[in-house]
Amino acid sequence: DTVQLAKLSTKFAGQIAKLEQAIFKIAGEEFNLASPKQLGEILFDKMKLPFAKKTGKSGAYSTNVGVLEKLQEEGFEIATLLLKHRHLAKLKNTYTDTLPKQADPRTNRVHTTFLQTVTSTGRLSSIAPNVQNIPTRTEEGSSIRSAFVAKEGAKLISADYSQIELRILSHVANIESLKQAFLADRDIHAQTASQIFGIPLEQMTPELRHKAKAINFGIIYGISAFGLAKQLNISRTEASDYIAKYFEEYPGIQKYMKSIVEFAKEHGFVQNVLGRKCFIPTIQDKNHAFRAFGERAAINAPMQSLASDIVKMAMISLDGELERRQMQTKMILQIHDELIFEAPESEIDEVSKLIKSRMENILKLDVTLKVSVNSGGNWQVIH
Helix, strand or coil: CHHHHHHHHHHHHHHHHHHHHHHHHHHCCCCCCCCHHHHHHHHHHHCCCCCCCEECCCCEECCCHHHHHHHHHCCCHHHHHHHHHHHHHHHHHHHHCCHHHHECCCCCCECCEEECCCCCCCCCEEECCCCCCCCCCCHHHHHHHHHCECCCCEEEEEEEECCHHHHHHHHHCCCHHHHHHHHCCCCHHHHHHHHHHCCCHHHCCHHHHHHHHHHHHHHHCCCCHHHHHHHHCCCHHHHHHHHHHHHHHCHHHHHHHHHHHHHHHHHCEEECCCCCEEECCCCCCCCHHHHHHHHHHHHHHHHHHHHHHHHHHHHHHHHHHHHHCCCCCEEEEEECCEEEEEEEHHHHHHHHHHHHHHHHCCCCCCCCCCEEEEEECECCCCC
16 A cells, blocks of 8 residues: 555654754754764763763764663663654665555565575575564554555455464473463463462563563573563563573473583584474584574574474465365465465455464474464554
8 A cells, every 4th residue: 555655654754853853952953863973973972971882993983772772771862762763764764665666566566585595494584575574563663564455355364373482392392381381271471470470370460471471482592691681671680580480490491402502512403393404503613602692593493493394384285275275365475473365355254264273283282383363454453
């Protein structure tokens, strides 16, 4: 919907202009916001803000996201405005201004290219345009999805695997309490919070559940205490305690992770339960940071690669079944654990049941795979 994208571009341009004026007012002068050199001089030479750090051969101050986020945490309003400005400028330049030029002029559709061989875990990636990467966490980012609309007489269907990597973890690491929680369809983050923080489920607060969710997903990616502390805005000591408590509650997970890292060090790769090998070249690196990155990759790869294989198996199965039933529904997009379809309104009910059933039963694990299915006229409303 190019009209909708043009409206969003105009709206973002207005917001960007207001932010610029607010930034110039705080800075006391106008300057080129796109110039890291000029911005660095304003923040650190003129305003004397903390966290000044010169980088590279140019000797200019670093003004990257990490620096601005630190300043924001310290309560400097200019940093908050700069982060918002960058976010909106990226949305405008990358999406609302560019997507209409990337659409086929005859059909008004964008056609991405999926790459099979970019990630070591076998995940598909998308380029020109990258439609897997459209932001969802902010209201402005999410609004871009409203411009992706179904054709006349059709709707979009989203089918999304729920917590697939945690389900895979409970299976491959054979964690009985996690498996039982999934089989009983309990809230896995609330259960983890209850176990780590010693709070009965009926007294669970959203804040504790949020912390447990960050730990659950962080553990899958081999998160460090430093990473968790940054994510939850807590001290590193507190984050270390949370991780230690997590492993006390789920000792099988820690044992599984150690065995995976040892296997990777010995063989140079890890393997998922279907046999896909993911090579980890940095696992024996002399550089500590590279080695730590390799260890995190080794922990995550068996789960992420199995998740990606499950989605691909479901795609192949569904493609064949849609053809066999001579349905008009088309599979139009894959975003890691989610598939998007375009279906005539007359097929919505039948095809939604088919999609859910195929995706949930494509591979037998100790826990059930769960898929949520939604349909609507544009991509924003089905999320």
